[in-house]
Amino acid sequence: MGAPTTPATTGTPSRPTRGVPPANRALTRPRRRLLAAAAALVALAAVGAGSLLDLRTPAPKPADAPAGEFSAGRAYEDVQVIAARTHVAGSPANDQVRAHIEQQLRGLGLETEVQDTVAPEAGQLSGAAGGATMARVRNVVARLPGTASTGRIFLVAHYDSVQTGPGGNDDAAGTSAILEVARALTTGPRPRNDIVFVLTDAEEACLCGASAFAASHPLAADGGVVLNLEARGSTGPVIMFETSKNNAKLVDVFGRAAPHPVGTSFAVEIYRALPNDTDFTAFLDQKFVGLNSAYIDGGAIYHTPLDTPAAMDRGSLQQHGDNALGVAREFGAVDLTDLRSGHDATYFPVPGGLVRYPGWLTVPLALLAVAAVVALGWLTRRQGRASTGRLAAGFGLALVPIVAAPVAAQLLWLAITTIRPGYAELLDPYRPVWYRLAVLALAAAILFTWYALTRRRIGPAALAVGGLAWLALLGVLLTVAVPGGAYLTTLPALAGALGGLVALRTRQTGPWPVVAVTAAAAVGVLILLPTVVLLFPALGMGMGGVAALVAVLLGLTALPVVDLLHPQAGGQRGLLALRARRLGVLPAGAAAVAAVVLAGVGLAVDRFDAAHPAPTHLMYAMDAGTGQARWLSHESDPQPWTDGYVDGMADVGDDFPGLGDGELRAGPAQAANLPAPKLDVLGDATAGGERTLRLRLTPQRAARLATLHVDTSTATVLRAEVAGRSVPVEPREGKWGFGLVFHAPPAEGIEVTLTVRPTAAQVALRAMDASDGLEALPGFQARPPAVGVVGSHSSEMLAVARTYPI
Numbered sequence: 001m002g003a004p005t006t007p008a009t010t011g012t013p014s015r016p017t018r019g020v021p022p023a024n025r026a027l028t029r030p031r032r033r034l035l036a037a038a039a040a041l042v043a044l045a046a047v048g049a050g051s052l053l054d055l056r057t058p059a060p061k062p063a064d065a066p067a068g069e070f071s072a073g074r075a076y077e078d079v080q081v082i083a084a085r086t087h088v089a090g091s092p093a094n095d096q097v098r099a100h101i102e103q104q105l106r107g108l109g110l111e112t113e114v115q116d117t118v119a120p121e122a123g124q125l126s127g128a129a130g131g132a133t134m135a136r137v138r139n140v141v142a143r144l145p146g147t148a149s150t151g152r153i154f155l156v157a158h159y160d161s162v163q164t165g166p167g168g169n170d171d172a173a174g175t176s177a178i179l180e181v182a183r184a185l186t187t188g189p190r191p192r193n194d195i196v197f198v199l200t201d202a203e204e205a206c207l208c209g210a211s212a213f214a215a216s217h218p219l220a221a222d223g224g225v226v227l228n229l230e231a232r233g234s235t236g237p238v239i240m241f242e243t244s245k246n247n248a249k250l251v252d253v254f255g256r257a258a259p260h261p262v263g264t265s266f267a268v269e270i271y272r273a274l275p276n277d278t279d280f281t282a283f284l285d286q287k288f289v290g291l292n293s294a295y296i297d298g299g300a301i302y303h304t305p306l307d308t309p310a311a312m313d314r315g316s317l318q319q320h321g322d323n324a325l326g327v328a329r330e331f332g333a334v335d336l337t338d339l340r341s342g343h344d345a346t347y348f349p350v351p352g353g354l355v356r357y358p359g360w361l362t363v364p365l366a367l368l369a370v371a372a373v374v375a376l377g378w379l380t381r382r383q384g385r386a387s388t389g390r391l392a393a394g395f396g397l398a399l400v401p402i403v404a405a406p407v408a409a410q411l412l413w414l415a416i417t418t419i420r421p422g423y424a425e426l427l428d429p430y431r432p433v434w435y436r437l438a439v440l441a442l443a444a445a446i447l448f449t450w451y452a453l454t455r456r457r458i459g460p461a462a463l464a465v466g467g468l469a470w471l472a473l474l475g476v477l478l479t480v481a482v483p484g485g486a487y488l489t490t491l492p493a494l495a496g497a498l499g500g501l502v503a504l505r506t507r508q509t510g511p512w513p514v515v516a517v518t519a520a521a522a523v524g525v526l527i528l529l530p531t532v533v534l535l536f537p538a539l540g541m542g543m544g545g546v547a548a549l550v551a552v553l554l555g556l557t558a559l560p561v562v563d564l565l566h567p568q569a570g571g572q573r574g575l576l577a578l579r580a581r582r583l584g585v586l587p588a589g590a591a592a593v594a595a596v597v598l599a600g601v602g603l604a605v606d607r608f609d610a611a612h613p614a615p616t617h618l619m620y621a622m623d624a625g626t627g628q629a630r631w632l633s634h635e636s637d638p639q640p641w642t643d644g645y646v647d648g649m650a651d652v653g654d655d656f657p658g659l660g661d662g663e664l665r666a667g668p669a670q671a672a673n674l675p676a677p678k679l680d681v682l683g684d685a686t687a688g689g690e691r692t693l694r695l696r697l698t699p700q701r702a703a704r705l706a707t708l709h710v711d712t713s714t715a716t717v718l719r720a721e722v723a724g725r726s727v728p729v730e731p732r733e734g735k736w737g738f739g740l741v742f743h744a745p746p747a748e749g750i751e752v753t754l755t756v757r758p759t760a761a762q763v764a765l766r767a768m769d770a771s772d773g774l775e776a777l778p779g780f781q782a783r784p785p786a787v788g789v790v791g792s793h794s795s796e797m798l799a800v801a802r803t804y805p806i
């Protein structure tokens with residue numbers, strides 16, 4: 001029946017071929033084989049458990065911990081003050097937070113000051129859609145002078161929150177951790193280098209606080225080492241996810257000085273693909289080097305009213321502080337004059353520490369992995385375990401699960417979001433663990449099914465070699481495209497090939513072939529299991545396919561172990577073989593059932609309720625000139641609550657250029673009795689065909705931001721100055737071809753000087769301001785308990801605009 005197959009690394013070929021090593025007869029006996037499978041799986045499970053335990057957060061230390069240590073208990077007292085309520089940049093609540101921070105730092109005897117200035121946004125952000133963006137910022141800056149400083153270390157976190165929530169984690173975690181680190185550093189011996197504590201303002205608006213500090217604060221003039229502390233969720237390990245370029249020396253300090261170092265050179269590449277930004281961006285283009293850390297699991301509460309102190313996992317806070325204190329002490333002691341190295345390091349977490357090696361090893365390792373897999377293929381063929389044709393077929397067929405698993409994971413999530421549309425607006429479900437397990441079970445089901453179907457025809461050896469060949473090949477591709485991620489497939493491929501070679505060269509009567517392939521698979525588990533676990537929260541369930549892909553790659557490195565779950569190839573005949581083949585289908589069936597059950601449990605457990613509301617997005621925009629008002633929503637497929645406000649799509653770009661949006665869901669709203677921002681002409685002079693308008697834009701209510709746009713069919717903007725600072729004149733799409741967005745406008749208004757070349761009798765200017773909170777608006781009905789607010793920078797925004805012809 002069928003073609004006789006040959007085992008990968010263990011067991012007996014059915015027909016002895018010349019050159020085949022002595023038979024491992026033991027493994028042809030089902031009981032022995034099952035025992036070997038059990039032993040190998042227990043060993044791999046132990047390695048996996050060890051690497052997962054290593055990702056756990058430390059126990060939070062109580063408030064009475066020794067003064068020189070970081071205590072999450074003490075830091076949490078600051079969290080409660082900082083995140084007592086929403087404190088967006090420019091608000092009175094934010095003034096109180098700043099006063100608390102100042103008081104704490106002064107209380108430690110540190111030279112403390114507030115940098116009060118106007119600054120442009122850092123980098124290119126999505127918020128720039130409204131035009132040139134800036135803010136009035138007030139950074140709290142304190143300095144601990146070093147004994148013989150060779151440079152400065154900057155501990156950076158932002159103290160402002162989003163408009164939709166109190167920022168219990170984002171970024172009360174970073175801010176309180178820095179205050180507690182400052183406390184610890186001011187007890188005991190002073191560090192050699194200067195340490196500067198920088199609590200920035202208006203990060204959520206435009207990274208403007210960090211931008212102001214990096215560009216214009218005297219302490220920043222000579223650059224230094226930046227350690228930025230963030231949170232994009234409520235729990236999970238703190239991941240050092242971003243570095244400056246040529247990071248080898250920095251990563252080395254992190255690896256030896258952080259008590260719980262979790263970080264991978266792959267994360268930098270992942271992060272660049274995400275639409276997030278932090279204060280760290282503001283330092284990247286300047287004369288700084290540094291590391292950026294955050295915890296990111298529990299992303300459902302990110303930027304929402306649920307991001308409260310109570311939501312914080314204090315183990316994550318402890319890890320944040322332990323690492324920041326350890327790394328700050330180490331940077332505080334070393335010579336900071338030469339921290340740039342010629343290359344980036346490859347690094348990843350393993351139990352007990354951080355593996356790191358120089359980036360220049362990436363290419364030789366990738367080539368070595370390819371050579372080892374080729375050698376394994378050659379030996380496999382030479383020993384008669386697979387023909388050239390089967391090796392080619394194994395290689396081709398191994399692509400099937402690599403493609404099918406991510407596609408299936410995305411389809412599964414599509415099905416789940418069809419059943420529960422509210423998930424579309426969430427970064428991750430509130431209780432994502434069931435769905436994550438469902439994706440892993442699905443990936444396993446696909447791998448096992450594929451293996452059961454192809455194993456008899458192609459043979460275990462050819463499939464194992466084919467799987468490793470893809471890992472080695474991906475390693476080469478990653479080396480070119482994403483060098484920091486090449487280790488993910490290069491090292492497991494190399495280990496798998498070496499394990500296979502050892503297994504083929506050892507005596508087939510003993511346990512060594514099984515030991516060799518299990519040890520090789522363990523390398524795959526050590527490297528790829530933490531990757532899977534960290535990828536889920538990093539990308540959210542909406543990109544669960546990436547985790548499924550990595551899970552399948554992990555499975556491919558363990559194929560020789562998976563094979564032990566199947567009957568010895570060619571070992572039985574007739575009825576026995578049939579029964580054995582049926583047994584071989586068991587893992588696939590079990591995984592498929594598990595995937596369905598886990599997805600079902602997820603849907604049953606993770607229902608929306610008052611504590612876990614379905615997020616909705618709504619804002620209100622009114623033209624004070626015409627009295628026309630509209631409800632607007634970013635939801636592409638509005639949920640029932642939002643549906644009560646919006647119906648069709650509308651282009652709001654012409655009426656509300658300050659929103660920076662084009663098409664949105666819109667519906668009619670009652671006009672509210674709200675004033676538009678005032679636009680006063682302070683000066684108006686024309687010379688040489690150029691008209692210079694000196695204007696003052698003054699919100700008439702407590703506004704989070706104010707915008708000003710020019711209809712470029714009435715005038716071409718040549719130069720612009722805001723609060724005495726020149727602003728780049730970059731043309732925008734559409735009618736309002738020039739625009740600026742000013743966050744945290746002062747009560748006395750913003751002075752804007754525009755130099756234009758008029759093309760009409762009057763220049764048309766559109767002024768808008770925006771506050772937050774829709775409760776007081778006519779026609780607004782409070783959300784029912786199970787309906788919540790989307791974490792976004794425009795949720796609950798209330799905009800009022802008016803055109804001024806001047």
Ligand SMILES: [Zn+2]
Nearest residue numbers: 162170204303
């Ligand atoms: Zn944030």
